[in-house]
Amino acid sequence: MLQVKNICKELGEFRLEDVSLEIDEGEYVVILGPTGAGKTILLETVAGIHRPDSGSVLLGGRDITRLPPRARGVGMVYQDYTLFPHLSVAKNIRFGVPYRQIPRAKCEARITELVGLLGIEHLLHRYPGTLSGGEKQRVAIARALITEPEVLLLDEPLSALDAETRGKLREELRRLHRHTHTTMVHVTHNLDEAFMLGNKMAIMNEGRIVQAGEPEEVFRRPNSRFVANFLGVNNVFRGFLTPGKGLSSFAINGLNILTTSKVPGDVHACIRPEDILLSLEPIESSARNAFRGSIVEVSNTGTLINVHVDVDGVVFATAITRRSFHDMGLEVGLSVHITFKTVDVHVF
Numbered sequence: 486m487l488q489v490k491n492i493c494k495e496l497g498e499f500r501l502e503d504v505s506l507e508i509d510e511g512e513y514v515v516i517l518g519p520t521g522a523g524k525t526i527l528l529e530t531v532a533g534i535h536r537p538d539s540g541s542v543l544l545g546g547r548d549i550t551r552l553p554p555r556a557r558g559v560g561m562v563y564q565d566y567t568l569f570p571h572l573s574v575a576k577n578i579r580f581g582v583p584y585r586q587i588p589r590a591k592c593e594a595r596i597t598e599l600v601g602l603l604g605i606e607h608l609l610h611r612y613p614g615t616l617s618g619g620e621k622q623r624v625a626i627a628r629a630l631i632t633e634p635e636v637l638l639l640d641e642p643l644s645a646l647d648a649e650t651r652g653k654l655r656e657e658l659r660r661l662h663r664h665t666h667t668t669m670v671h672v673t674h675n676l677d678e679a680f681m682l683g684n685k686m687a688i689m690n691e692g693r694i695v696q697a698g699e700p701e702e703v704f705r706r707p708n709s710r711f712v713a714n715f716l717g718v719n720n721v722f723r724g725f726l727t728p729g730k731g732l733s734s735f736a737i738n739g740l741n742i743l744t745t746s747k748v749p750g751d752v753h754a755c756i757r758p759e760d761i762l763l764s765l766e767p768i769e770s771s772a773r774n775a776f777r778g779s780i781v782e783v784s785n786t787g788t789l790i791n792v793h794v795d796v797d798g799v800v801f802a803t804a805i806t807r808r809s810f811h812d813m814g815l816e817v818g819l820s821v822h823i824t825f826k827t828v829d830v831h832v833f
Contacts, residue, residue, distance in 0.1 A: 486507065486508065486509055486510055486543075486544075486545065486546070487506075487507070487508040487531070487542075487543070487544050487635075487636050487668060487670070488506075488507050488508075488541075488542070488543040488544075489504055489505055489506045489507075489527070489530075489531065489540070489542055490505055490540055490541045490542070490543065491503050491504070491505055491539065491540040491541070492504040492505070492527070492530060492537045492539070492540035492541075492542070493537060493538045493539045493540055494526060494530055494535055494537045494538050495538060496526055496535060498521070499521060499523055499526050499692070500523060500526075500692045501523045501526055501527060501530065501537070501692045501693075502691070502692040502693050503540075503693065504523070504527060504540070504692070504693060504694055505694070506687060506694055506697065508636075508668060508670065508685070509668075510545075510668055511666045511667075511668055512668055512669075512684055512685055513662050513668075513669045513671065513682050513683050513684055513685070514669070514670045514671065514683060514684075514685040514686070514687060515671045515672075515673060515678065515679040515682060515683035515685070515686050515687070515700070516528075516670065516671070516672045516673075516686075516687045516688075516689060517672075517673060517674065517676070517679055517686065517687070517688055517689070517715070518688055518689030518690055518715075519674075519690065519715070521691075522689040522690050522691065522692065523689055523691075523692040523693075524640075524672040524689055525640055525672065527689070528561065528638045528640050528670065528672060529561075530542065531559060531636070531638060531670070532554055532557065532559050532561045532638055533549070533552060533553055533554035533556075533557050533559070534554060536550070536551065537550065544557065544558060544559070544635055544636065545558075545635060555581075558634050558635040558636070559634050559635065559636045559637075559638060560629035560630060560632060560634035560636070560637045560638065561629060561637075561638040561639075561640065562622070562625045562626055562629045562637070562638070562639050562640065562642050563625070563640050563641075563642075564640055564641040564642060564644055564645050565645065566613070566618075566621040566622055566624070566625045567625065568613040568621055568624060568625060568628075569613070570612065570613050570614055571612075572612070572613075573609065573610055573611065573612055574605065574608045574609050574610070574611050574612070574613070574616075574624050575596075575609040575610070577613065577624055577628055578596060578599070578600070578609075578624065578627045578628045578631055579592065579596070579631065580628060581628065581631065581632045582631060582632065587631075587632065587633075592631070595631055595633070596627075596631060599627045599630055599631060600627060602657075602660070602661055602664060603623040603626060603627055603657060603661070604623070604657075605620065605623050605624060605627065608620060608624070617650070618645055618646050618647075618650065619646055619650035619653065619654055622642055622643070622646065622654060623654070623657070625642075626642070626658075626661070630661075630665065630667065634667065635667075635668060636667070636668045636669070636670065637667050637668070637669045637670070638669075638670050639658075639669060639670065639671040639672065640672050641672055641673055641674070642654070642658075642671070643655060643673070643675070643678065644673070644674065644675070655677075655678060655681055655682065658671075658682060659681060659682055662682070669682075671683065676716070676717070679700055680700050680704075683700050684699065684700070685697065685698065685699060685700070686698065686699070686700040686703045686704075688703065688712050688715060688716075690711055690715075695708070695709060695711065695712060696708045696709070696712050703716070704716055705757070705831065706831050706833075707755065707831070707833065708833050709833060710753055713753075713755045713833075718755045718756070718757055718758075719758050719791075719802040720755055720756040720757070720758060720761075720801055720802055721753055721754075721755045722735075722737045722753065722754050722755070722799065723737070723751070723752075723753050724736050724737035724738075724742075724751075724752070724754065725737075725750065725751055725752075726744070726746065726748060726749055726750065726752050726754070726832060727749070728747045728749050732744065732745060732773065732827055733745070733746055733747060735752070735754045735830065735832065737754075737799055738797065738798050738799050739797060739798075740776075740796060740797050740798075740799050742754065742774055742830055743773045743774055743827045743830070744827050744830035744832055745827050745828050745830075746830065746831070746832035748832050748833070752832050752833065753832065753833050754830050754831065754832045755830075755831050755833075756801070756825055756829055756830055756831070757829065758791065758801075758802045758803050758804035759789075759804045760825050760826070760829040761801060761802075761803040761804075761823050761824070761825045761829075762803075762823065762824045762825065763792060763794065763803045763805055763813075763815075763821055763822070763823055764813075764821065764822045764823075764824070765813055765821060765822070766822065767822050768822065768824050770824060771826075772824045772825060772826045772827075773826070773827050774824065774825045774826070774827065774830070775822065775823070775824045776796040776797075776822070776823050776824075777796070777820065777821070777822050778794040778795050778796035778797070778801070778820075778821065778822075778823060779794065779795055779818060779819065779820050779821070780792055780793065780794055780795075780815060780816065780817050780818060780819050780821060781793050781794070781795045781800060781817065782817065783810075783815065783816070783817060785807075786804075788807075789804045789805065789806060789807070790804070790805055790806070790807055790809075790810040790815075791803070791804055792804075792805060792810070792815060792821075794821060794823050796823070801823055803823060
């Protein structure tokens with residue numbers, strides 16, 4: 486288990502403020518957050534590149550807070566690869582072996598295994614300057630794993646790659662994790678990476694971890710307006726909730742939305758755009774929230790069409806497929822119906 490306990494660290498304009506996080510052995514944890522949130526500083530503090538001003542880092546129950554990087558059992562892969570240009574791929578991969586005193590036979594067997602898993606057997610004689618971005622990142626991952634670290638830290642490892650290469654490496658990271666069972670901590674801005682790779686998600690903002698949990702739980706139940714907006718909820722409203730015997734009523738600008746939540750008083754409510762059903766006619770369903778409104782804005786995101794519907798001054802963002810959009814002949818000014826379930830109204 487990796488335990489980060491109450492870490493504080495100031496470094497120029499960036500800082501960590503009382504950061505705590507527990508990661509079980511073998512987990513793949515994805516950390517997301519805006520630029521300047523402190524994600525890289527957190528990784529580098531775990532790796533031993535920075536010494537915290539206060540707090541501690543424990544790995545497998547031992548305190549590694551003040552150990553040098555090479556004595557921690559932690560590997561790190563950066564966005565920009567950091568390969569040695571004067572060394573061949575094979576020598577780059579072997580670089581950290583002498584520090585860990587790994588027997589030669591075991592080292593060679595490990596290299597054979599890793600280059601096979603990463604598909605870089607044919608690159609061992611080449612030099613970094615002759616490699617593509619994806620090939621360089623595969624070599625960097627192999628170099629980090631050759632020493633069999635207890636934890637592998639990945640600092641936006643896919644962000645510098647083109648979409649096709651990024652997709653392939655994402656699949657390889659998932660396969661590599663299943664094969665090696667190495668504990669991995671992966672920083673990214675990409676939600677697809679978080680859901681494809683992580684079994685735990687942590688959101689950072691202004692040097693703090695503001696929410697952590699299983700990806701689906703964080704995605705469906707954000708605990709603040711910041712997290713909701715960061716995860717693309719769009720429909721975040723402030724209003725007053727009155728609990729009822731069965732369902733509760735959330736009032737905003739005279740509009741009453743039913744929810745299963747029992748949190749009373751002034752609260753925020755959020756509804757994911759994809760949870761709102763849009764139609765030209767009223768829909769017969771068990772959903773208790775059904776309203777009529779008019780389309781005020783349409784935006785194309787590439788894979789989905791976002792249709793914004795005004796209901797008595799409250800604007801809801803919905804997300805539908807391109808085909809549904811064209812089949813219904815939707816356009817600004819058209820009268821439509823929206824429907825969503827009470828359980829899809831999350832209150833915080």
